[in-house]
Amino acid sequence: xxxxxHVKKACTVNPLKMSQPIGAALAFMGLRGxxxxxxxxxxxxxxxxxxxxxxxxxxxxxxxxxxxxxxTVLGGYDNxxxxxxxxxxxxxxxxxxxxxxxxxxxKGDDVEGYIRLVRERHAEVADLPLVYVSTPDFKDAFQxxxxxxxxxxxxxxxxxxxxDAARDPARVTILPGCHMTPGDLDELRTILEDFGLKPSFxxxxxxxxxxxxxxxxxxxxxxxxxxxxxxxxxxxxxxxxIGEQMRPAAEALRDRTGVPFRLFPRLCGLETTDxxxxxxxxxxxxxxxxxxxxxxxxxxxAMLDGHFHIGGRKVAIGAEPDLLAHVGGMLHAMGAHxxxxxxxxxxxxxxxxxxxxxxxxxxxxxxxxxRERGCDLLxxxxxxxxxxxxxxxxxFRMGLPLFDRLGAGHLVSVGYRGARDxxxxxxxxxxxxxxxxxxxxxxxxxxxxxxxxQSKGEAA
Numbered sequence: 447x448x449x450x451x452h453v454k455k456a457c458t459v460n461p462l463k464m465s466q467p468i469g470a471a472l473a474f475m476g477l478r479g480x481x482x483x484x485x486x487x488x489x490x491x492x493x494x495x496x497x498x499x500x501x502x503x504x505x506x507x508x509x510x511x512x513x514x515x516x517x518t519v520l521g522g523y524d525n526x527x528x529x530x531x532x533x534x535x536x537x538x539x540x541x542x543x544x545x546x547x548x549x550x551x552x553k554g555d556d557v558e559g560y561i562r563l564v565r566e567r568h569a570e571v572a573d574l575p576l577v578y579v580s581t582p583d584f585k586d587a588f589q590x591x592x593x594x595x596x597x598x599x600x601x602x603x604x605x606x607x608x609x610d611a612a613r614d615p616a617r618v619t620i621l622p623g624c625h626m627t628p629g630d631l632d633e634l635r636t637i638l639e640d641f642g643l644k645p646s647f648x649x650x651x652x653x654x655x656x657x658x659x660x661x662x663x664x665x666x667x668x669x670x671x672x673x674x675x676x677x678x679x680x681x682x683x684x685x686x687x688i689g690e691q692m693r694p695a696a697e698a699l700r701d702r703t704g705v706p707f708r709l710f711p712r713l714c715g716l717e718t719t720d721x722x723x724x725x726x727x728x729x730x731x732x733x734x735x736x737x738x739x740x741x742x743x744x745x746x747x748a749m750l751d752g753h754f755h756i757g758g759r760k761v762a763i764g765a766e767p768d769l770l771a772h773v774g775g776m777l778h779a780m781g782a783h784x785x786x787x788x789x790x791x792x793x794x795x796x797x798x799x800x801x802x803x804x805x806x807x808x809x810x811x812x813x814x815x816x817r818e819r820g821c822d823l824l825x826x827x828x829x830x831x832x833x834x835x836x837x838x839x840x841x842f843r844m845g846l847p848l849f850d851r852l853g854a855g856h857l858v859s860v861g862y863r864g865a866r867d868x869x870x871x872x873x874x875x876x877x878x879x880x881x882x883x884x885x886x887x888x889x890x891x892x893x894x895x896x897x898x899x900q901s902k903g904e905a906a
Contacts, residue, residue: 448799453807460809463790465583467545468494469591476649478672479540486547500849526560537665541575551582587791589766592624593691600698607680619682620647623689625769628656629856641730689768690795713860715776741862752869757781762816764826767793786815840879
């Protein structure tokens with residue numbers, strides 16, 4: 447059981463953490479026709495916009511209430527009102543997701559009161575879904591903002607079904623954590639449909655940020671789950687939450703609609719994927735398709751092949767709590783040792799990470815621990831590349847942002863195939879590093895003469 451320690455120092459150096467409002471904004475991007483709106487200064491939005499554009503390599507819809515110093519002191523109603531009206535007039539969104547920031551939270555703006563007043567004064571937006579989530583960026587982290595936003599979507603958008611309403615036994619609601627990529631969601635959708643189930647993802651980044659080019663330009667999100675489909679999630683027979691961050695959303699859905707839920711802390715690796723597949727077989731009443739029996743065998747073979755390169759490695763991981771548990775659990779099963787672990791925020795899942803201590807800190811703390819403990823593999827997002835270079839160890843990019851590689855949205859680490867490909871990617875990285883530093887050449891051959899003395903050999 448890991449001990450969780452909060453690093454206390456004067457400032458953050460090379461940050462690992464990203465803010466709550468950015469996590470909430472990304473969650474809203476999983477809704478069709480959505481426009482996330484950050485209630486704060488223009489700078490808050492511009493930095494988040496750049497981060498998402500660099501990661502997904504796509505146009506990102508994100509707006510701001512553009513609070514000035516005066517508006518911040520006097521209150522932001524006028525800014526919220528004008529932002530909602532402008533967005534409604536110019537982009538015709540299906541929903542606006544409003545996320546607070548540190549400056550407006552410090553002032554104490556009553557945004558829910560502002561929304562009620564805007565609806566009363568402007569009939570044209572009276573029926574427009576406006577979902578507000580409190581996400582001050584001076585506390586918590588990215589996955590907290592994501593989880594809070596999804597919980598608010600459930601509370602605001604899901605309709606409470608009548609007591610005698612029938613449930614669709616094939617319909618399943620999936621509540622994915624922010625550590626899952628659009629590629630992960632596509633893989634899960636395929637698995638669920640192969641069991642005859644009809645999945646609804648909330649949010650559904652696979653529909654909006656999977657890199658497809660639409661026929662016509664739209665200033666809002668170009669895909670994702672629709673507000674009408676969200677409203678009907680109460681007809682689901684089950685909800686599946688993936689990641690501890692999604693427990694509050696699953697509980698909110700259960701309390702509102704009576705839909706039972708099953709939470710999977712992670713879906714990377716043999717044991718946890720077995721449990722997921724057997725659960726789907728149970729709720730669908732169908733046997734496991736032959737293709738997944740074959741994929742399981744491929745994963746077992748990959749674990750056998752990869753453990754020669756991954757087993758015994760000392761790994762340093764810097765990631766959000768659920769992603770840390772996601773990849774750390776698979777590596778532990780492969781025989782690796784998580785000797786340095788740094789995360790961004792508190793979570794119950796951290797106690798189960800297979801390491802002695804998890805630090806809540808930054809990439810400087812990760813680099814220091816990796817050096818002190820002799821780690822020979824570093825896993826974190828793209829901002830860890832300088833630390834890996836200074837440490838002189840292989841660097842595997844995982845998480846958000848990944849701005850120096852293409853295809854970040856299509857990476858898959860869930861299910862049998864995802865775990866198999868992740869093992870291959872890590873093993874190949876380690877093998878390439880070994881060859882780079884220890885490749886044998888004619889100049890490095892040693893020839894022993896009759897007297898037992900060694901000398902450099904020459905190519906024949």
